[in-house]
Amino acid sequence: MSFPYTDEMMESVAKVEATRAERMKVEPRRLTAEEKDALLEQYHPDYNLESFEQILVGPNKGQKAPKELVALLQGKSRVQGMHLDLTHPDYDVDVLIIGGGGAGASAAIEAHELGANVLVVTKLRMGDANTMMAEGGIQAADKANDSPAQHYLDVMGGGHFTNVPELVEKLTKDGPKSIAWLEKLGVLFDKDENGNMITTHGGGTSRKRMHAARDYSGAEIMRVVRDEVYNRGIPVIEFTVAIELIKDTEGKAAGAVLQNLETGEIMIARAKCVVITTGGAGRLHYQGFPTSNHYGATADGLVLAYRAGARLLYQDTLQYHPTGVAFPSQIYGALVTEKVRSVGAQLVNREGVAYMHPLETRDVAASGVIREVSRGLGVHTPLRDGIWLDTPMIDMIHGKGTIEARIPGMLRMYGRYDIDLRKVPIVIYPTLHYQNGGIRISVDGMSDIPNLFVGGEASGGVHGRNRLMGNSLLDVIVFGRNAGQSAGKKFREVTLTDLTLDHVDKFAKECEEAGIHSDVLSPKLLPDYRRQK
Amino acid sequence: MDNMINVYLYGKKYSVPDSLTIMEAFEYSGYQLVRGVGCRNGFCGACATIYRIKGQNTLHGCLACSTKVEADMCVASLPFFPLEKKTYEIEEIRPTQEIMMQLYPEIYACIGCNACTKACTQELNVMQYIAYAQRAEYEKCAEESFDCVMCGVCSARCPAGISHPQVALLARRLTGKYVRPKAEHLARRVEEIAEGKFDGAMADIMGKSDAEIRELYNTREIEK
Numbered sequence: 115m116s117f118p119y120t121d122e123m124m125e126s127v128a129k130v131e132a133t134r135a136e137r138m139k140v141e142p143r144r145l146t147a148e149e150k151d152a153l154l155e156q157y158h159p160d161y162n163l164e165s166f167e168q169i170l171v172g173p174n175k176g177q178k179a180p181k182e183l184v185a186l187l188q189g190k191s192r193v194q195g196m197h198l199d200l201t202h203p204d205y206d207v208d209v210l211i212i213g214g215g216g217a218g219a220s221a222a223i224e225a226h227e228l229g230a231n232v233l234v235v236t237k238l239r240m241g242d243a244n245t246m247m248a249e250g251g252i253q254a255a256d257k258a259n260d261s262p263a264q265h266y267l268d269v270m271g272g273g274h275f276t277n278v279p280e281l282v283e284k285l286t287k288d289g290p291k292s293i294a295w296l297e298k299l300g301v302l303f304d305k306d307e308n309g310n311m312i313t314t315h316g317g318g319t320s321r322k323r324m325h326a327a328r329d330y331s332g333a334e335i336m337r338v339v340r341d342e343v344y345n346r347g348i349p350v351i352e353f354t355v356a357i358e359l360i361k362d363t364e365g366k367a368a369g370a371v372l373q374n375l376e377t378g379e380i381m382i383a384r385a386k387c388v389v390i391t392t393g394g395a396g397r398l399h400y401q402g403f404p405t406s407n408h409y410g411a412t413a414d415g416l417v418l419a420y421r422a423g424a425r426l427l428y429q430d431t432l433q434y435h436p437t438g439v440a441f442p443s444q445i446y447g448a449l450v451t452e453k454v455r456s457v458g459a460q461l462v463n464r465e466g467v468a469y470m471h472p473l474e475t476r477d478v479a480a481s482g483v484i485r486e487v488s489r490g491l492g493v494h495t496p497l498r499d500g501i502w503l504d505t506p507m508i509d510m511i512h513g514k515g516t517i518e519a520r521i522p523g524m525l526r527m528y529g530r531y532d533i534d535l536r537k538v539p540i541v542i543y544p545t546l547h548y549q550n551g552g553i554r555i556s557v558d559g560m561s562d563i564p565n566l567f568v569g570g571e572a573s574g575g576v577h578g579r580n581r582l583m584g585n586s587l588l589d590v591i592v593f594g595r596n597a598g599q600s601a602g603k604k605f606r607e608v609t610l611t612d613l614t615l616d617h618v619d620k621f622a623k624e625c626e627e628a629g630i631h632s633d634v635l636s637p638k639l640l641p642d643y644r645r646q647k
Numbered sequence: 648m649d650n651m652i653n654v655y656l657y658g659k660k661y662s663v664p665d666s667l668t669i670m671e672a673f674e675y676s677g678y679q680l681v682r683g684v685g686c687r688n689g690f691c692g693a694c695a696t697i698y699r700i701k702g703q704n705t706l707h708g709c710l711a712c713s714t715k716v717e718a719d720m721c722v723a724s725l726p727f728f729p730l731e732k733k734t735y736e737i738e739e740i741r742p743t744q745e746i747m748m749q750l751y752p753e754i755y756a757c758i759g760c761n762a763c764t765k766a767c768t769q770e771l772n773v774m775q776y777i778a779y780a781q782r783a784e785y786e787k788c789a790e791e792s793f794d795c796v797m798c799g800v801c802s803a804r805c806p807a808g809i810s811h812p813q814v815a816l817l818a819r820r821l822t823g824k825y826v827r828p829k830a831e832h833l834a835r836r837v838e839e840i841a842e843g844k845f846d847g848a849m850a851d852i853m854g855k856s857d858a859e860i861r862e863l864y865n866t867r868e869i870e871k
Contacts, residue, residue, distance in 0.1 A: 147865050242685045242693055249690075256836040259870065263848040271864035279853055287849065290836040297830060298822030300737060302789060309828030320869045328793065333690050337797065338823075341816055346736045375681055408691075409684050444668045444715060448688045505719065522794060526769070527689055530713050640681065643674040 117538050118442060118531065119495075126493050129466035130502050130539050137460060138507060142471040150478050157481035157488070160431050160579075165401045169461045171624040173425040173562065182398040183413060185427060188625055189636030191618050192357040193371055195232040195330050196380065200360060200613035201370065203384035208387035208605040209598070210369060212356045213415065215243025216332070216587070217570025217594030219339040219393035222348050224595045225389075228602030230606075233383065234343070234350040235372055237392075237410045237639065241340045244393050244408050244571060245590055248332025248453035249523060250316065251324040252591070253584035254289030257313060260321040262286040269585060272318040273550075273578020274427070280557045281576045285585065285592050290613040292591040293325060301338050302327050314456040316583035318475035321614040324584045329451050329523040350529035354381075355414065355639055358618055359388065359422040359566070362611045367422070367566035371614060374640070386608040387565045390415040391594060394549040394571040395432075398640040403546040406438055406446025416570040416638035419553045420558055421621045424561040428551025433581055436461075436479035438545020440500030442531045447545045449525060452476075454503060457520055458511040462539065471536075477580040477626035480544040493541050498613045500543040505535040548586060550577050559597035565604060569597035652718040669722055670694055674793070682726035689713040692798030695725040695768065708766035708800035725869035728799035730810040731824035735817075736777050742821040744783035754781055756807040763811055769794045773801045773811050781813050786826050788818035 145153070155161055171188060179187070209225040212547050214236030225232045232242070255265040262572070265286040270277055284361040291310075297303065304312040313322045327334035337603050343350065356370040360382070369384040388575045392415030396407025405411070420426060437450040455461070455472040461466050463486045483493065483501045486492055490501030505524075509516050517525055517536050528535045552574035559567045570590045577585060625632070649664035654672055661676040670687065673680060685693025694711035701719040712725060731749040740746045747754065754777050763773035772791055779788035792815035801811045839845065855863065 147861070238681075238685060239691075239693060244690055246691045247686045247688060255831070256833045258832065261848060262840065262845050263852045264867075266849065266852055267860070267864055267867060270860060271867075275857060275864075283849060283853060287840055287845070290840060293830075294833055294837050296835065298824065300822070300824035302819055302823040302827070302829070305827060305830060307828075309830050310832060311830050315870070322870055330690070330794065333796070334819075337816060338820060341732075341820065342737070344732055345737065346733065359829050406688070408686050409680075443666055444671075444713070445688065501764070523690070526794070527713070530689075531715075552759075584765055612720060640679070642679060643671075644677055644679055645675045 116435065117533055122494055126294045127538055130462050130504055133466035134504065134507060135384070137468045138511065142460065144471045145474060145478065148450040152482045153485065154477060157484045158477055159279065159401050159434055160414065162401060163495060166430060170490045170628040170630060172420055173423060173620065176430065177430070179429045180400040180432070182400055185632065185634050186413065186636040188359065188630050189632050189634040191622060192635055193615060193618060194622065198380065198615065200382055200615070204381040205233055205383040207231045207383065207385050207451065209387045209389060209601045210235070210383050211391060212370060212391045213391035213393060213568065214240040214350060215391060216245030216336055216339060216590035217597070220591055220594030221389045221391055221569055221598030221601070222343050223339065223346065225602035226348050228599065230602045230605055232348050234348060235349065235354045235356060235383070236352055237290055237355045237375065239261055239352050240343065241336050241512065242408060242410060243336065243413060245332045245587065246336045247408060247449065248587050249329040249449060250395050250453040250456065251326035251331045251584045252293065252318065252580070252587035253319065253323045254293045254325060254588060255286060255321065255323055256290040256293060256311065257321065257323060260323055261360050262289065264321055265289060265323065265432055269582060272582040273580050274291050275578070277578035280574035284557055284596070285576055285588060287590055288592045291448070292588060296335060296338070296340065296591065299338050299342055301335055301590045304328065314453070315473055316452055316456060317473045317479060318582045324456060329453055329521045335587060356418060357637065358615060359418050360613050360615060361422060361617055364611050364612055366564040366608070366610070368610050374420040384610070384613060386610060387567065389567045389569065389597045389601050390419060390553065390572050391569050391597070392572045398638070400432055400546055403434065403544070404438060406447060406449035407433055407546065410640065411640040412606050412637065412641065413500050413549065416553060419561055419563070419566065419568070421619050422425050422563055422566070424563050424566065424639035425554045426551060426580055427554040429532030429574065429597045430458055431550040431579040432546060433476055433548035433550050434544035435502055435547035436476055436544050437542040440541045440543035441495040441497050445498055445527060445529055446497060448527065449545065449547065450542055451488055451521065454505060454524060457516065458508045460504045460507060462504045464493045465491060475580055475582060483542070483544055487543065495541050498543060500541040502539040503542050504539045506537060506539065512615040548581055550579055558600045559593060559601060565608060567597040567601050569594040652716065653771065653819040654716050655721040657723060658719060658721065661866055663716060665716060667716050669696055669716055672716045673711070683711065683724040685841060687712045692796035693726065693799050694788050695728065695798035697725060697800065698722045708768050710768045710868065720820055722723050722804060725800060725803060728803050730799050730802055730813055732810070734815050737820060737824060742785050742825045747783060750817065751810070753807055753809050754814055757809065758807060760806060762806070766800045766804040768800055769796060777809065777811060785818040785821045788815060789822040792819065819828050
């Protein structure tokens with residue numbers, strides 16, 4: 115079989131093959147704390163100061179954020195100039211959930227369980243979210259040699275000890291309970307014949323606590339929780355975006371202005387509690403990076419909450435997944451799950467050298483790839499230079515058929531473009547993968563705005579400045595449910611006063627006073643990939 | 648230099664580079680997509696598409712995000728298909744044959760035409776997993792259907808009106824919940840946490856100074 119690799123690439127493949135047997139005998143050394151810090155500072159995109167700007171207005175005034183995000187935070191509201199009647203809402207519910215991914219579905223189920231009248235609005239289809247694309251797995255300390263405290267230590271270390279400790283405590287203590295919840299709903303985790311979870315390492319884990327459902331972990335979880343939302347008869351309005359939050363005259367979150375993405379129709383939703391589960395920002399393509407994210411990942415929730423007065427936390431730190439596709443073009447930027455490294459594939463440069471341990475934390479691993487390429491040790495492809503991920507090693511280590519059984523999605527993705535990753539290594543380069551920060555929350559999931567709850571990737575603090583593999587799916591379930599439970603209890607004691615959008619006008623005025631005259635409409639809603647003629 | 652080819656999007660001719668996926672061809676041609684686009688990576692099933700090469704009879708099902716354009720491809724996207732989803736209480740049902748007969752009786756009207764399998768965008772043996780569902784062999788159905796992205800192209804081609812992805816999802820949930828053995832270690836750990844067994848260790852580690860926790864992290868033992 116021939117592969118669509120250039121001759122130059124195949125020459126490098128020969129070098130990778132030549133060193134493979136030797137490489138399989140020794141595990142590459144892990145870096146010391148000092149070496150990691152130096153590597154990050156020199157090569158991690160978060161340290162590229164030119165790509166950040168200062169925020170000039172709002173609760174995080176004076177702090178920095180990626181330029182693209184600052185432009186949206188300080189952008190022009192889509193309701194500006196509209197004459198909206200807030201006194202006759204089209205929807206009047208207990209709990210309004212904005213965003214129908216894993217966190218939104220989990221929140222909806224929990225709020226519904228507590229007797230709330232729930233409404234879910236979502237920009238695309240229910241389940242069109244980064245959750246669906248999480249391939250590798252979900253962490254939880256449920257094995258005998260593991261504990262929530264051990265998990266806590268890994269999370270804090272991975273996040274460079276900047277995480278909010280109470281949020282990490284909740285994440286790790288609620289971990290096993292969340293897996294059990296999913297098992298009870300019928301999620302098909304990888305298990306042995308006795309029912310024991312098959313668990314592996316992820317980057318930066320000290321125990322094998324990565325649970326998976328082949329390499330469709332997020333998809334399997336998403337389709338089950340979505341099914342449960344439907345079984346409960348919870349109303350879901352698809353292709354509908356929230357373009358501003360509504361507050362009441364006492365400053366409590368009280369609903370949202372909605373827009374039908376297809377017809378443009380504006381609707382008003384009034385709610386005693388609002389939950390933001392809008393996910394991440396990959397489609398803003400910070401620093402020009404490709405992204406592994408879903409089409410709708412444009413940080414809408416951050417913009418809505420910020421304008422309404424909620425503080426953000428660690429909005430200046432992003433996760434670049436070390437192994438995005440660098441070749442072929444059709445899947446450029448797509449995710450190659452970390453599980454590929456969990457099951458044995460090494461990162462190898464053009465000369466066939468495994469220059470780093472394959473399971474360093476993601477920020478370190480990504481910086482390592484960028485370093486090798488900038489040193490001229492990258493593999494040259496028609497698209498861009500990258501690093502080999504030596505996939506044929508996997509079947510050699512664990513036996514033939516392992517790739518097919520454990521990472522079938524990857525095998526299929528590359529197979530579509532005539533690359534059989536059982537036979538040849540694949541070329542990777544970091545891809546924009548995750549928004550480490552987000553809307554600041556307390557342990558009960560509430561933002562700075564009373565009755566505005568947040569869960570999942572839209573929130574900030576759980577992961578500090580770097581997230582470990584398998585902790586986002588866990589975050590989505592733990593903090594999605596948490597937001598739903600908090601809202602499901604809180605709404606009973608809420609009495610709303612008159613609805614208002616004064617905060618939007620106030621924010622616009624602050625922008626004007628700061629000399630910002632933006633005509634960038636925000637939230638962004640969707641990226642635009644049409645050819646620019 | 649790009650090699651340009653002609654494709655027909657909803658019957659209208661456009662010239663596009665042959666390296667593009669169908670989804671990229673839409674965008675290259677000027678479409679701002681709202682429907683028919685999702686994860687752009689083959690996992691969500693939002694971009695279900697059917698196409699035929701002009702002059703050929705065979706109708707193909709595919710995902711627009713993960714299929715390259717071909718010369719004279721005639722494309723229609725299927726951004727929504729009315730799958731029939733039956734509701735149930737997962738705690739109340741059991742993995743019996745009756746439940747399938749009750750919720751999705753149309754699967755017994757399968758005429759064996761295999762159009763579903765031929766149309767599958769994931770190259771799954773769809774008719775086979777429906778056969779397993781008919782016989783209440785839910786674990787086999789779950790295995791066979793696992794990579795289903797619920798795009799619905801199979802159902803669009805089914806003369807018996809079966810909603811295959813929904814049948815498979817029910818079979819997988821039944822398998823995950825009832826057929827496969829429960830993880831005992833997980834249930835035990837949930838109990839231990841509820842009893843407060845780890846509270847002391849957690850309080851201890853949370854009480855450490857920055858220097859102490861860094862030291863602990865940097866010298867922690869990593870399971871082989």
